Amino acid sequence: GAVVSQHPSRVICKSGTSVxxxxxxxxxxxxxxxxxxxxxxxxxxLMATSNEGSKATYEQGVEKDKFLINHAxxxxxxxxxxxAHPEDSSFYICSAETQxxxxxxxxxxxxxx
Amino acid sequence: xxxxxxxxxxxxxxxxxxxxxxxxxxxRGSQSFFWYRQYSGKSPELIMFIYSNGxxxxxxxxxxxxxxxQYVSLLIRDSQPSDSATYLCAPRAPGNSGYALNxxxxxxxxxxx
Numbered sequence: 001g002a003v004v005s006q007h008p009s010r011v012i013c014k015s016g017t018s019v020x021x022x023x024x025x026x027x028x029x030x031x032x033x034x035x036x037x038x039x040x041x042x043x044x045x046l047m048a049t050s051n052e053g054s055k056a057t058y059e060q061g062v063e064k065d066k067f068l069i070n071h072a073x074x075x076x077x078x079x080x081x082x083x084a085h086p087e088d089s090s091f092y093i094c095s096a097e098t099q100x101x102x103x104x105x106x107x108x109x110x111x112x113x
Numbered sequence: 114x115x116x117x118x119x120x121x122x123x124x125x126x127x128x129x130x131x132x133x134x135x136x137x138x139x140x141r142g143s144q145s146f147f148w149y150r151q152y153s154g155k156s157p158e159l160i161m162f163i164y165s166n167g168x169x170x171x172x173x174x175x176x177x178x179x180x181x182x183q184y185v186s187l188l189i190r191d192s193q194p195s196d197s198a199t200y201l202c203a204p205r206a207p208g209n210s211g212y213a214l215n216x217x218x219x220x221x222x223x224x225x226x
Contacts, residue, residue, distance in 0.1 A: 034213065043218040044157070044201070093156045095214075100162065101147055101205070102214055107156040 002028045004096045006105035013084055014113055020080045021108045023094030029074035030096035035067075038091045038107075050077045084112040115140040117217035119202050125223045132189040134220050136202030139183065143204035146178055146185045147214060151199045160187070160200075192224045 003026040013019050023033055031052050036044040048069050049057045056069035068080040077096075081088055089112045095102040116139040126132045134148075145164045149157035163169045163176040163185065175188040185204070189196055199221050203214040 032212075044216045046213055049213065091156075097212065101145075101159060103159065104149075104156040 002026075002096065002098055002103040004094065004103050004105040006094055006108050008108060009106060010109040010111075012111045012113065015085055016083055018080055018082045019084055019110060020078055021092055021094075021110075023077045023079070023096070023105050025075045025096040025103075028096070028098060030077075030098070031074060032097040033071060033077040034095045034097070034102060035069060035077075035079050036093045036095065038093060044093065047079075081110065084110070086112045088112050115204075115206070115215045117202055117204060117215055119200075119217035119220045121218060122221040123223045124220055125225060126192050128192060128194060128224055128226050130192050130224075132192045132196065132222055132224070134187040134189070134200050134202075134222065136185045136187075136217055137183055138185070138202075138204045138215070140204060140206050140215065141180075141183065142206040143215075144207070145205045146176070147203040147205060148174075148176060148187045149201040149203060149216075150196075151201055151219065153198075157201055189222075192222075194224045194226055197222055197224050 005024045007022045033050045035047045038044045047062045050069045050071040052071045058064045071077040093107040095104045118137045147162040148160045151157045161171045163178045169176045173190045177186045199219040201219045202217045
């Protein structure tokens with residue numbers, strides 16, 4: 001199957017700082033990538049859809065000014081959590097789309113103190 | 114509202130038995146259906162997908178789809194302790210954000226030795 005990487009795998013930061021998470025498709029090109037968030041014992045919630053070369057599409061209730069998404073190339077999308085607060089602590093997972101399905105990265109665990 | 118319903122479980126089966134995981138969905142526009150497995154603290158990994166009504170087999174896994182009933186299931190034959198995980202059902206439908214996956218909350222499976 002296709003391989004998707006994420007970096008960093010975990011990050012701890014102070015409240016008010018910004019954190020950037022990278023998502024890369026390693027062996028295929030992905031026009032579309034997705035960003036999800038998962039709180040403990042809950043399902044994955046789609047945050048936004050990232051299309052190469054265009055603005056991301058955000059799901060209802062997700063602040064686009066807080067969660068900045070950049071899809072600069074066919075193999076890289078980044079999510080920046082700006083002015084992070086403790087309630088932003090979560091497991092952030094990206095996926096990259098092929099013609100048939102989505103392959104997920106390993107996730108980034110964010111802890112905001 | 115696009116609902117995906119799964120029994121949260123836990124579903125407990127003895128090693129070697131067949132595990133049956135069920136999922137119903139509300140969006141009749143769903144065109145393909147995916148099963149992912151998620152181990153605790155990890156991101157989802159794709160098991161298999163199905164497009165057409167009927168059964169599709171892949172190794173120990175069989176997906177079953179009935180679009181008229183809006184029902185999809187996953188059978189795991191010869192269950193192993195390593196199959197213990199949360200299984201996520203995800204219909205895929207065209208929407209505002211491309212072909213997004215709509216995840217259920219998942220069924221927790223426990224295979225006992």
